[in-house]
Amino acid sequence: MKKCLIVYFSQGGTTKKTGEAIAAGFQAEGWATDLVNLNANLNPPSSFDEYDIIGFGAPTYFYKPPFNVTEYIEKLPDLNGKPFFVYILFGTYKGDAGNFIRKTLTEKNGRETGYLTTRGADMFLGYLREGSLFSPDRPNEEDLSIAEKFGKGLANGNYNSSIPKDQAPAFLNKLERLFLTPYLFNHIYTKFFKVNSDLCISCGICKKVCPTCNIEMDEDKKPVWGKDCIGCINCEMKCPTEAITSPFAWPLSKIFLKMNVYKASHDPEIVTVPVKQKNGKLIRL
Helix, strand or coil, X not given: CCEEEEXXXXXXXXXXXXXXXXXXXXXXXXXXXXXXXXXXXXXXXXXXXXXXXXXXXXXXXXCECCHHHHHHHHHCCCCCCCEEEEEEEECCCCCCHHHHHHHHHHHCCCEEEEEEEEECCEXXXXXXXXXXXXXXXXXXXXXXXXXXXXXXXXXXXXXXXXXXXXXXXXXXXXXHHHCCCHHXXXXXXXXXXXXXXXXXXXXXXXXXHCCCCXXXXXXXXXXXXXXXXXXXXXXXXXXXXXXXXXXXXXXXXXXXXXXXXXXXXXXXXXXXXXXXXXXXXXXXX
16 A cells, blocks of 8 residues: 655644645545654654655745744655655745745655645734734635645646746845744744743643743743744743733834735735734634
């Protein structure tokens, strides 16, 4: 029996759901599939010899893959001609998030066979606090049906070896990305994650939801951030007392956030619903 491995990173569940739909396509054609969520600093295996094809899925963070996905891809062994496919989810604009993964896998002697992009609900706190949820309820049934057909096609050998690269984001978004690098997050920005001791109830939710186990609790059971932050600010978003603040509250950050929200909310191709983010909960208005 042929076998497929799909490695994905998913926090809200949309990337996982899409990966499961792709896997269902393979399974419908008689393949065995393994799905692995790339969290808690998962290290790649020494080889992928037991698999006939491997897939990688990721959301788009700041128009590029999350830092932990980038790090995982860079650590992969030589693929020795192994077929691979990539799928990317995005809430507003995908930018060239898929290009890095595809390029790196090709440089590791992988053979690209397919590439899929689809929308997913944009749960970035910066946008939610500006009152906008982009691409709500995506991926929807149509998206998942397309993903399943994508998997079926790959299982049947319908490979595409000449897939065009994604276009780079606009100039201002490229400028934004210059301020959002792993080095800056882990050597500078994490020093500015703050917790209001008067508001903190020591519930530990921030530690629990951190995808890279970057948060520890001090002797007073207050969060302390390490040097493995990917900038998801899930800790801040899920805090039930809004005791946490991050550098995304800085005036410069807010300029970019407001610019991005304005552009996306006026784009007829992007569905936007008004929301309110309060005490760790999202309320649609």
